[in-house]
Amino acid sequence: MPDYVHGIRHAAFHPHGMESGNISPDGRMIVDSGLFNADLLKAEYGRKAGKLFDGSRLRDRLDSILAHEYEEQRHGMSHEQALKAAPKTALPISDRARRICRAMERGWKR
DSSP, X not given: OOBGGGTBSSOSEETTOOSSEEEOTTSOEEEEGGGGXXXXXXXXXXXXXXXXXXXXXXXXXXXXXXXXXXXHHHTTTOHHHHHHHGGGOSSOOOHHHHHHHHHHHHHOOO
């Protein structure tokens, strides 16, 4: 996915983004620097999800982001459906990533 504003023609990781992940219009998953933000989940998903994300390995954080974005794509770009599906995704993600996804689902401020 390009980021023309920052002079990036092709990238799967976007260093200037702040959301952690997204889906491109043509269905590609994009990961951004939110992956490194320890406070990322606290505001929208509560303290428990934020603390779990903060204390997790980078791999577990990445797995949880990819699971959420994958399920969001599968469920017609529905954030709510992705929150429900991500903890049970068929993707080979870690148990810790599943716990992060579950905490996101439970803590989401609707």
